[in-house]
Amino acid sequence: MTGLVFTLIRGSLNTLLIRKIRQLKTFISDQQTLIYLLSFVVGLISALAAVVMKNAIHYTHVLFTQGVMKGAGGILSIAYPLIGIFLTVLIVRYVIRDNISHGISRVLYSISRRKSYIKRHNNWSSILASSLTIGFGGSVGAEAPIVLTGASIGSTIGRYFNLNYKYITLLLGCGAAGAISGIFKAPIGGILFTLEVLMLDLTMSSIVPLLISSVTAATVAYFFMGDNVLFSFQVKEGFLLSDLPYYLLLGVFCGLVGLYFTKATVGIEKLYKKIKNHWVRMTIGGVILGILIYFLPSLYGEGYGTVMNLLNASDVSASGTVIFGGMAQGFWMTVLLMATLLIMKVVATASTNGAGGVGGIVAPVLFTGGVAGYFFSSLMNHLFGLSLAGSSFTLTAMAGVFASVLHAPLTAIFLIAEITEGYGLLIPLIITSTVGFITARTFQKHSIYNEQLAASGELITHDKDKAVMTLLDWSREVEKDLLTVNPDGNLGDLVKQISRSNRNLFPVVDEFNILEGVVLLDDVRDKMFNTDLYEKLSIRDLMTIPPSYIDISERGDVVLDTFERTGAWNLPVLDKGQYVGFISKSRIFSAYRELLRQFSEE
Numbered sequence: 001m002t003g004l005v006f007t008l009i010r011g012s013l014n015t016l017l018i019r020k021i022r023q024l025k026t027f028i029s030d031q032q033t034l035i036y037l038l039s040f041v042v043g044l045i046s047a048l049a050a051v052v053m054k055n056a057i058h059y060t061h062v063l064f065t066q067g068v069m070k071g072a073g074g075i076l077s078i079a080y081p082l083i084g085i086f087l088t089v090l091i092v093r094y095v096i097r098d099n100i101s102h103g104i105s106r107v108l109y110s111i112s113r114r115k116s117y118i119k120r121h122n123n124w125s126s127i128l129a130s131s132l133t134i135g136f137g138g139s140v141g142a143e144a145p146i147v148l149t150g151a152s153i154g155s156t157i158g159r160y161f162n163l164n165y166k167y168i169t170l171l172l173g174c175g176a177a178g179a180i181s182g183i184f185k186a187p188i189g190g191i192l193f194t195l196e197v198l199m200l201d202l203t204m205s206s207i208v209p210l211l212i213s214s215v216t217a218a219t220v221a222y223f224f225m226g227d228n229v230l231f232s233f234q235v236k237e238g239f240l241l242s243d244l245p246y247y248l249l250l251g252v253f254c255g256l257v258g259l260y261f262t263k264a265t266v267g268i269e270k271l272y273k274k275i276k277n278h279w280v281r282m283t284i285g286g287v288i289l290g291i292l293i294y295f296l297p298s299l300y301g302e303g304y305g306t307v308m309n310l311l312n313a314s315d316v317s318a319s320g321t322v323i324f325g326g327m328a329q330g331f332w333m334t335v336l337l338m339a340t341l342l343i344m345k346v347v348a349t350a351s352t353n354g355a356g357g358v359g360g361i362v363a364p365v366l367f368t369g370g371v372a373g374y375f376f377s378s379l380m381n382h383l384f385g386l387s388l389a390g391s392s393f394t395l396t397a398m399a400g401v402f403a404s405v406l407h408a409p410l411t412a413i414f415l416i417a418e419i420t421e422g423y424g425l426l427i428p429l430i431i432t433s434t435v436g437f438i439t440a441r442t443f444q445k446h447s448i449y450n451e452q453l454a455a456s457g458e459l460i461t462h463d464k465d466k467a468v469m470t471l472l473d474w475s476r477e478v479e480k481d482l483l484t485v486n487p488d489g490n491l492g493d494l495v496k497q498i499s500r501s502n503r504n505l506f507p508v509v510d511e512f513n514i515l516e517g518v519v520l521l522d523d524v525r526d527k528m529f530n531t532d533l534y535e536k537l538s539i540r541d542l543m544t545i546p547p548s549y550i551d552i553s554e555r556g557d558v559v560l561d562t563f564e565r566t567g568a569w570n571l572p573v574l575d576k577g578q579y580v581g582f583i584s585k586s587r588i589f590s591a592y593r594e595l596l597r598q599f600s601e602e
Contacts, residue, residue: 035167035209038157039174043213046150046178047220053127053146054183054225060135061301078294081352082286084136088129089282089356096125101358103148104449107176107198110155116169117159122152129358137293137300139348143183144360150179151198170206173198177210178217180415185221187214189415196408197449235420237389239427246388247396250376251432254397255439257342257372258404261365262440262448264346272354285355292348296341298323299348303367307398310374311391316382331382338375342368361448365405366398373397395420396428400436407440407447409433472556477591478573480581484509485539487516491527492534494519494542505570507579508543515572515579517543549574550583559588 092100098119100106103126110118126145134142154175158168173194181190191210275281293299298306309323316334324337349364377393380386395416403412412433417423483501485494487508497506504521519542527533527542547566550559552575562571563585573580 031167032205034161035170036212038161038171039209039212040216042150042154042157042171042174043178043181043216044220045153046146046175046213047182047217047224049123049127049149049153050146050179050182050217050221051224053131053142053149056127056131057134057142057301060131061137078287078290081137081139081289081293081357082283084132084134084138085282085286085289085352085355085357087136088132088138088358089278091132092125092129092356092358093278096121096129098125100126100129100145100148101353101356102449103144103146103358103360104197106148107151107172108449110151111169111172111198115165116155116172118148118152118155118172120152120156122148123156124149126152126358130360133352133357133359134301137289138352138357138359139289139293139299139301139303139345139364140352140357140359141302141361141363141366142359143180143362145358146179146183147176147193147360150175150177150182170209173206174209174213177214181214182217182221184415184419185218185225186415186418187211187218189411189418190214190217192411192414193408196411197406197447235392235395235424237392238424239392243388243392243428244431246377246380246386246393247428247431248435250373250393250397251400251435252439253376254369254372254400254432254436255404255442257368258365258401258436258440259443261346261361261368261401261405262444262451265350265361265448266451268347268350269354272350278356281354282356285351285357289348289351289355292344292351296337296344298341299345302363303345304363307367307370307394310370310394313374313390316378316390331378335375335378335382338371338378342371342375345371361405362402365402369398369401370394372401392425392428396425396432399429400432403433403437404440405448407437407450409437472588472592474556474559474583474588474591475552475573477587478552478581478583479587482507482582484579485519486510487539487543489539490535491524491537491539491542492531494524494539495528495534498528505582507572507582508539509579513578515546515549515574516540517545518572519543546572551575552580556588556592559583560592563588 092098098121100122106122107118110116126148130140130142130145134140151172152175154171154173155168158171163171176198177190177194179190180193181187184190191207191214194210272281272285275284289299306323316331323341324334345364345368349359349361352359373394373396374390376397377388377390381388399412399416402415403409406412413426413429416429417426482503482505483497484507485497487510494506498521506519506521507515508517508519509515517540519539523544524542527537547568548562549572550562552573554562563569569586570582570584573583
């Protein structure tokens with residue numbers, strides 16, 4: 001009875017909400033004004049989601065470690081991450097029942113293949129799952145889950161208003177920008193993240209809604225959290241021209257570190273995927289993660305506390321004592337432990353996600369960059385008697401590794417600049433991020449988010465032509481009204497079909513709906529008026545084999561490549577070998593031009 005009442009109440013609220021939304025859409029006749037208003041709403045809700053997630057992670061950790069497991073420690077701490085992953089797997093498999101891992105990749109996939117439609121459960125499911133994973137010590141970040149949440153909120157609101165693909169994608173981007181802006185309190189970083197990682201191109205019609213959403217989210221974050229964001233640090237040292245060569249070297253080092261991070265993450269997760277039993281996979285990953293955290297406690301959770309310790313450390317000895325405790329005996333032992341931390345953070349992150357946890361790689365990337373920068377400056381100071389500022393190189397390397405892994409140098413530069421509450425390190429940030437990006441891009445064409453989508457050809461890109469071709473739904477242009485002929489028939493049967501048709505193309509299809517060839521009207525025009533040939537010439541004698549065929553599941557770019565390669569104007573379309581119809585080059589190009597027009601109009 002209670003369930004029925006709840007269902008009726010929920011249905012009534014949904015009906016009322018839809019009615020109010022439609023009334024609002026009618027009231028606001030100007031489309032652009034509506035988009036501006038919706039971008040404000042999306043930014044507001046995305047920021048609230050970021051606040052909820054941050055607090056959920058914190059209180060999950062406090063509840064478990066100071067409540068349920070109070071007094072437990074030592075070897076039992078190995079079980080913490082395993083418990084979190086176990087609870088996450090249970091919820092994902094039996095409550096959510098959908099793949100929500102690698103949130104930013106899921107957003108990219110929805111833009112590429114789902115017309116920017118994201119399932120509504122993503123409005124809350126990533127918050128719940130990642131809170132359990134990270135709150136119990138999973139070595140991942142909250143950024144990707146909150147980006148998926150923000151993007152889902154934008155997509156959902158866009159669909160409520162029955163907007164087209166272009167505006168749904170824009171609101172999706174507003175949600176992502178709001179999420180990043182809210183969680184880092186970095187409005188410019190949120191906008192640039194959306195433009196570099198998610199969006200197709202930059203136009204005046206897209207930049208204003210992104211600005212509204214991002215600034216709204218940052219304001220909400222200030223209101224609820226003040227300075228209590230993921231981490232915040234004020235630069236004490238400025239840029240010294242004499243340090244320029246070392247920032248260049250740091251950029252190359254960050255590019256190599258970023259390349260290692262990408263390759264190792266993808267490779268380790270592939271190894272976990274080979275374990276078919278998800279409970280075995282979860283146990284192995286959870287135990288490995290627990291052991292790593294036991295020996296290197298800095299790998300617990302997002303790791304921003306360790307980055308803050310590095311930024312505030314007066315020297316190497318102080319940082320080693322704070323981070324590694326009694327293990328850090330002397331300079332070389334501290335440096336060795338930092339190198340180990342640098343290498344093993346990737347293993348911990350990949351094990352968390354590979355085992356079934358839900359989290360992102362932005363926090364691990366920033367953590368890895370921070371450790372890399374401090375490691376680099378400490379080593380250079382010790383070997384060459386320099387006095388490089390550890391905090392400056394730590395922050396700059398965070399941007400360098402971020403740019404290398406995500407292939408987003410502008411986001412890296414302004415995100416760190418905003419986090420530091422000033423632009424004193426702007427020149428080093430530009431140098432290191434650019435050199436790091438170029439170094440990584442030399443060996444790795446795609447970012448870690450785009451790698452799998454690019455391999456399957458489902459990657460949306462900043463190249464407008466390729467983006468349109470990826471999205472083109474050419475299957476709606478298939479012509480299915482062509483009259484077919486049987487291969488066992490003769491010219492007389494063909495003439496009967498010609499008399500009933502206004503087309504010049506006749507597919508030859510057998511009783512099993514298998515295409516055997518095609519007869520062109522031009523090939524039989526000189527024979528069709530000679531009745532003496534009606535019984536003598538069979539369809540098999542008259543038909544020709546098409547130069548190629550297209551499967552109904554092929555992408556738009558593959559279809560156009562096939563037309564270009566064969567030089568044909570019409571090609572048969574098959575579905576698992578069964579004849580479907582024909583597609584013409586002219587119809588493909590007409591659909592392409594219409595879609596391109598939608599992309600281009602302001």
